[in-house]
């Protein structure tokens with residue numbers, strides 16, 4: 414089977430820039446793919462690279478798309494280099510025409526199944542109120558952005574606010590350091606999480622501390638994960654399938670953050686998950702509806718009862734971006 418291949422680039426500005434320990438991000442750029450088979454059936458896909466996270470860059474992905482002929486085969490798609498993981502995801506999902514499927518059942522009325530992304534700093538406090546009204550009960554907050562004393566102060570306010578809003582089931586808070594802590598700061602946050610567990614009246618739990626240390630400090634994260642009750646999730650350390658495999662082999666049995674859009678080949682992830690029962694949490698990289706749908710389909714297929722999906726990121730854009738399908 415041959416497919417006619419077309420693509421368009423897009424650029425979307427965030428409502429407000431995303432502050433992480435890696436810096437400030439204000440524009441999401443990506444590529445929408447259209448594959449038309451010999452019967453005229455159309456499949457959509459999305460390449461949403463994140464080079465500061467270890468995937469190929471937007472320019473590398475664009476060069477790859479530009480280098481392809483107008484008609485491509487499945488073989489072309491299944492032999493895309495692992496050095497282009499976002500391209501592997503985009504083309505494979507276009508092939509399975511996954512802009513449909515089970516994830517559409519998960520509509521916005523089910524925000525309790527998603528984790529809502531809070532902005533860094535004290536803006537998190539007002540964002541919490543809005544997201545809570547929308548039904549979210551799991552939240553992610555970026556740390557390692559400002560001084561730790563300042564962040565611990567806002568954290569206390571955040572916990573109190575969540576506790577005040579809370580009903581019977583405890584609300585969950587994910588702390589994402591994006592590799593920006595040192596060892597003693599990581600211990601401080603883990604102790605803080607463990608201390609909350611000792612307070613039975615509090616209706617808030619630190620679900621996990623995400624990527625506390627830089628990728629180079631895997632062994633330290635491994636030993637921390639053996640000491641504290643508060644779980645640790647690896648994110649930057651497991652940015653693609655090779656790294657997931659490597660961390661698994663080196664003994665990681667904590668949480669793996671899976672960002673399908675940059676992880677690489679969905680079919681290879683499927684094979685890995687059939688063999689290895691990992692504790693996974695799925696996460697967005699601010700893709701449009703097309704990549705989002707494909708990522709959520711994969712999440713629901715592989716982990717139907719998993720932790721809250723890290724796709725509560727809609728509020729970060731003004732537009733819904735349907736116009737991109739006009740080609």
Ligand SMILES: O=C(O)CCC(=O)c1ccccc1C(=O)O
Nearest residue numbers: 528530553696697698699723724
């Ligand atoms: O995972 C989530 O809940 C939201 C998505 C998110 O935090 C994120 C989005 C883009 C790039 C990096 C990250 C991250 O998890 O570090």
Ligand SMILES: [Mg+2]
Nearest residue numbers: 589591623648
């Ligand atoms: Mg993260």
